[in-house]
Every structure is written in structure tokens, then in C-alpha cells.
Amino acid sequence: xxxxxxxxxxxxxxxxxxxxxxxxxxxxxxxxxxxxxxxxxxxxxxxxxxxxxxxxxxxxxxxxxxxxxxxxxxxxxxxxxxxxxxxxxxxxxxxxxxxxxxxxxxxxxxxxxxxxxxxxxxxxxxxxxxxxxxxxxxxxxxxxxxxxxxxxxxxxxxxxxxxxxxxxxxxxxxxxxxxxxxxxxxxxxxxxxxxxxxxxxxxxxxxxxxxxxxxxxxxxxxxxxxxxxxxxxxxxxxxxxxxxxxxxxxxxxxxxxxxxxxxxxxxxxxxxxxxxxxxxxxxxxxxxxxxxxxxxxxxxxxxxxxxxxxxxxxxxxxxxxxxxxxxxxxxxxxxxxxxxxxxxxxxxxxxxxxxxxxxxxxxxxxxxxxxxxxxxxxxxxxxxxxxxxxxxxxxxxxxxxxxxxxxxxxxxxxxxxxxxxxxxxxxxxxxxxxxxxxxxxxxxxxxxxxxxxxxxxxxx
Numbered sequence: 001x002x003x004x005x006x007x008x009x010x011x012x013x014x015x016x017x018x019x020x021x022x023x024x025x026x027x028x029x030x031x032x033x034x035x036x037x038x039x040x041x042x043x044x045x046x047x048x049x050x051x052x053x054x055x056x057x058x059x060x061x062x063x064x065x066x067x068x069x070x071x072x073x074x075x076x077x078x079x080x081x082x083x084x085x086x087x088x089x090x091x092x093x094x095x096x097x098x099x100x101x102x103x104x105x106x107x108x109x110x111x112x113x114x115x116x117x118x119x120x121x122x123x124x125x126x127x128x129x130x131x132x133x134x135x136x137x138x139x140x141x142x143x144x145x146x147x148x149x150x151x152x153x154x155x156x157x158x159x160x161x162x163x164x165x166x167x168x169x170x171x172x173x174x175x176x177x178x179x180x181x182x183x184x185x186x187x188x189x190x191x192x193x194x195x196x197x198x199x200x201x202x203x204x205x206x207x208x209x210x211x212x213x214x215x216x217x218x219x220x221x222x223x224x225x226x227x228x229x230x231x232x233x234x235x236x237x238x239x240x241x242x243x244x245x246x247x248x249x250x251x252x253x254x255x256x257x258x259x260x261x262x263x264x265x266x267x268x269x270x271x272x273x274x275x276x277x278x279x280x281x282x283x284x285x286x287x288x289x290x291x292x293x294x295x296x297x298x299x300x301x302x303x304x305x306x307x308x309x310x311x312x313x314x315x316x317x318x319x320x321x322x323x324x325x326x327x328x329x330x331x332x333x334x335x336x337x338x339x340x341x342x343x344x345x346x347x348x349x350x351x352x353x354x355x356x357x358x359x360x361x362x363x364x365x366x367x368x369x370x371x372x373x374x375x376x377x378x379x380x381x382x383x384x385x386x387x388x389x390x391x392x393x394x395x396x397x398x399x400x401x402x403x404x405x406x407x408x409x410x411x412x413x414x415x416x417x418x419x420x421x422x423x424x425x426x427x428x429x430x431x432x433x434x435x436x437x438x439x440x441x442x443x444x445x446x447x448x449x450x451x452x453x454x455x456x457x458x459x460x
């Protein structure tokens with residue numbers, strides 16, 4: 001008898017799971033449910049479409065529902081929301097927004113990939129017509145329409161994280177005067193302080209006003225349902241447009257109501273096969289927590305890379321396979337105007353909280369031969385455990401060529417390399433790409449000798 005596999009969620013993890021399940025078991029009926037009209041689009045690319053680097057919003061769509069059905073053999077039901085899971089009966093209650101009706105759908109295997117939702121400010125006025133979050137294709141297209149129709153001149157961005165930085169760049173490129181309001185003194189918490197200071201300086205250099213140590217307390221809303229002023233504890237800011245970027249939280253209520261185990265960060269817990277605590281139910285993506293490969297403890301890391309990999313594992317196993325997903329580091333990068341910023345692994349504060357004895361060093365070097373065209377300065381902050389010498393985390397920031405080096409650091413951390421291992425790595429030397437002593441080699445050497453305090457570092 002052919003199995004029926006139902007996947008809830010159509011963004012990153014869901015389509016990856018559905019396509020993989022159909023490849024592993026072509027005889028299975030695979031059904032993908034999505035509450036919105038659009039599936040399989042690039043959410044991380046939204047700021048670059050807003051800023052004009054990507055030509056059009058429509059370019060973000062990887063698969064239309066029709067093309068996904070044709071090419072992947074998956075039944076796609078958009079504008080359908082799963083409202084309740086009956087695990088013992090293996091039945092879903094689903095609502096069709098087009099028909100305005102509810103019905104039941106049976107499954108043999110269920111994959112939960114509901115993603116995440118934006119955190120709420122919890123203040124009046126967030127539903128005003130010029131307040132947007134960067135979390136969906138529908139929201140992105142609504143923002144684009146608003147900018148084209150209303151020609152706003154000023155924007156307030158609430159939140160100084162990765163999305164906030166990308167949107168500050170995007171809206172500045174569109175000619176808007178941007179103010180970023182953040183609850184901490186520097187943007188991009190989780191980075192080490194020198195990296196955060198570099199980001200703040202880059203914002204200032206490009207005319208973005210950064211307001212730190214402030215909490216938004218209210219909006220002034222006009223009769224036309226438009227926010228005209230954003231009020232904090234100590235000040236207020238006139239605006240024509242508000243972007244809320246204060247993070248996301250897992251969409252796990254559906255799972256929790258079905259008795260599926262939820263973690264302390266409100267995400268679904270799974271084993272390495274993406275199996276939940278309820279028989280026949282798998283989960284993947286931003287609705288889940290994930291094992292940190294350095295600490296082996298749960299963390300919440302809503303990243304598309306993790307979601308897609310978890311989705312493939314869940315899809316394969318739901319179709320009878322035996323794939324595993326061991327965990328992740330949290331590898332993230334952002335471009336803030338001309339500054340590249342990458343972070344992998346633990347921060348120094350996280351390392352301390354997890355019981356390590358962290359040693360942190362910083363070096364600054366050249367991305368290429370000093371006199372070669374295109375050379376840029378690159379800073380590398382590395383963090384290691386004093387006792388074992390194991391690399392725990394790193395920041396890298398600077399000009400062209402900075403972020404891609406973070407991939408090497410991610411591999412080093414993931415596979416337990418030490419500072420000495422990094423210093424002795426056989427990396428490429430080629431004038432157009434890297435100097436004889438790559439910044440990572442210098443960073444590894446500096447960190448290795450900092451761990452051995454009786455030795456002096458070799459000269460750079």
C-alpha cells in the first residue's frame with residue numbers, strides 16, 4: 001500500500017522535505033500544505049530586492065506551486081492551513097481560505113515545517129499601513145508597493161540585528177533617510193565588540209543614524225492609519241515608514257497542542273533523524289530547536305541553511321530512509337554597505353556561559369598582497385578554549401574577501417580543530433586571492449601563542 005506523506009509549510013524546509021520524500025519513494029503521495037499563495041522563495045534575498053540589487057520581487061520565487069507539482073511530483077495546496085493534528089488517528093484538520101471550509105486529511109507520515117513568526121512589539125499601531133516586517137513574500141511585495149506608491153523619505157528600523165542592517169542598506173540605496181533604534185548600545189548582538197563597533201561606524205559613514213540603548217514605547221498614528229512618529233523612553237522620531245526587525249520565534253503551537261515535545265526555546269525537539277516525540281511525525285526548519293555542534297546543547301537558530309538540510313533529512317526518513325542531521329554551528333554573514341561581517345560558532349560570552357575558559361585574540365591583515373588591486377583590510381577575531389586549544393568561535397569583518405574565509409573557520413570549528421591546527425593549515429597563496437600569510441594563518445598563530453603564554457607570537 002502506497003504511503004501518504006503530508007508536509008506543512010512551503011518556504012525552505014517544507015519544499016526540501018517534500019521533494020526529497022518523493023525522490024526516495026516515487027510511489028508515495030506527497031502533499032505540501034501552505035497557508036500563503038507563494039511557496040519556495042528566497043526570504044533572505046528580500047532586502048536586496050527592496051534595495052534594487054535584485055531586479056524584481058518576482059525573481060525571488062524559485063518554484064511556483066504549479067512548477068513544483070510538475071517537476072517534483074508533489075501535490076501542492078496553497079491557501080490551506082493545518083489547524084489541528086490528531087496523532088492517534090493520523091488525521092489533520094485543514095482550512096481552505098479560498099473555499100472558507102474545513103476538512104480532514106489523513107497521513108501515514110507527517111512533516112512539520114511551519115517556520116517562524118516575527119516577534120511582536122506589543123504596542124498599539126503595529127497594524128498601521130506603513131509598518132512592515134521582513135518575513136514573507138506577501139509582506140515584501142506589500143512593502144515594495146508602499147514605497148512605489150507613497151515615496152517615503154524617512155524610515156525607522158526597529159532592531160539592530162542582521163535583518164535590520166540589511167534593511168538599513170536597502171532603504172538608504174532607495175534614497176530614504178534611515179534611523180535604526182536598538183535596545184543595546186551597539187548593533188548586532190552576538191558579535192564581539194570590535195566587530196559591532198565596525199558595523200556602527202559603517203552605518204554612520206553611510207548616513208544611517210543609529211540610536212542605541214533605547215526601547216520603542218509607542219507610535220503616533222494619523223487618521224489615515226499611518227505611523228508618523230516613533231516614541232522611545234527618551235526621544236521621538238518622525239517617520240514615513242517603519243520596519244520591525246526584532247527577531248522571530250518558532251511556530252510550534254500546532255505541535256504543542258498535539259502533545260509533541262517542545263524545548264525551552266519554544267521550538268520542536270527532534271532526534272537526529274528529525275523524528276519528534278510523537279510516532280509518525282517529523283519536524284524541520286525554523287519551528288525546531290537544533291543541537292549546537294560545539295556544546296551539544298539545544299539552541300534556536302532560524303537559518304535557511306539549517307532548515308533546508310533538516311528538511312531533506314526529514315523527507316528522506318519519512319519516505320523510509322535513514323539520514324541524520326547532527327546539528328549546526330550557527331554560521332551567519334551580512335553585508336553592511338561595503339563592510340562584510342561573518343560569525344561562526346560561539347561568542348566569547350556564550351563560551352564562558354557554557355563552561356569553557358575562552359581565550360580571544362584579534363588580528364588585522366590584508367585580503368590579498370598589499371600592493372595588489374582590490375586588496376582590503378580584514379579583521380579576524382578567534383576564540384578558543386584555554387585548556388584544550390579547541391576553536392570555539394570566530395568573527396571576521398572587513399572588505400572584499402572577508403566573509404568567504406569564515407567558511408574555513410566554520411569547518412575548523414565543526415571538526416574540532418585547535419588553534420595550532422588552524423595556524424598550520426595548508427591554505428592557498430595566490431596574489432589575486434590571498435597573501436602568502438593568509439589572515440586565517442596569522443589569526444591561528446596569534447591564538448595558538450596566546451594559549452601558550454610563555455611563548456611570544458611570531459611577527460605578522
